[in-house]
Amino acid sequence: MAPERLIVVGGDAAGMSAASQAKRRRPDLEIVVFEKSTHVSYSA
Ligand SMILES: Cc1cc2nc3c(=O)[nH]c(=O)nc-3n(C[C@H](O)[C@H](O)[C@H](O)COP(=O)(O)OP(=O)(O)OC[C@H]3O[C@@H](n4cnc5c(N)ncnc54)[C@H](O)[C@@H]3O)c2cc1C
Numbered sequence: 001m002a003p004e005r006l007i008v009v010g011g012d013a014a015g016m017s018a019a020s021q022a023k024r025r026r027p028d029l030e031i032v033v034f035e036k037s038t039h040v041s042y043s044a
Pocket residue numbers: 009010011012013014015034035036037
């Protein structure tokens with residue numbers, strides 16, 4: 001069975017915080033972040 005996937009739109013503060021929190025709580029999730037610019041936040 002394919003892993004559950006969480007899609008996050010936006011890789012700045014809110015998006016990367018949500019993605020990292022979700023991964024801490026659910027390490028089994030596959031998480032994909034879409035960011036329209038060339039950089040994502042690295043301190044979330
Ligand atoms: C001039 C200015 C100075 C600031 N200075 C400070 C400061 O000194 N300290 C502080 O703590 N806060 C500061 N802030 C506030 C801080 O920038 C915001 O609170 C924070 O960036 C909000 O993050 P966010 O993830 O909610 O939204 P955003 O930063 O708006 O992030 C949204 C992200 O989603 C991406 N995105 C949008 N649409 C799409 C799409 N369709 N597909 C893919 N990606 C998409 C954008 O490219 C962006 O990266 C400042 C804000 C401004 C405007």
